[in-house]
Amino acid sequence: SEPGDVLGSLENFDFGVILPGTSLDDGERKAAGLMAILNGRSFAWQGQQLNIAAKFGETIIAKDDTADDVVLRAKANLAERLEG
Numbered sequence: 001s002e003p004g005d006v007l008g009s010l011e012n013f014d015f016g017v018i019l020p021g022t023s024l025d026d027g028e029r030k031a032a033g034l035m036a037i038l039n040g041r042s043f044a045w046q047g048q049q050l051n052i053a054a055k056f057g058e059t060i061i062a063k064d065d066t067a068d069d070v071v072l073r074a075k076a077n078l079a080e081r082l083e084g
Contacts (some may be wrong), residue, residue, distance in 0.1 A: 057074040
């Protein structure tokens with residue numbers, strides 16, 4: 001991570017990463033790196049072994065965006081990635 005990067009929990013098992021001053025291409029590379037680290041790993045929880053399967057959607061945050069605007073666009077981008 002870089003100084004200024006922000007990580008936060010959204011809902012269910014979703015989380016968001018805000019990368020100030022990062023282009024979409026750089027953000028995509030960072031997301032691919034996170035997925036490479038996370039995917040295929042597992043952990044024990046309440047007596048069960050759970051596997052991690054990370055995916056991502058991305059968007060650029062505009063000046064007048066609300067948090068909901070950003071999350072909805074990122075989720076729409078994720079859906080497009082999963083379909084295509």
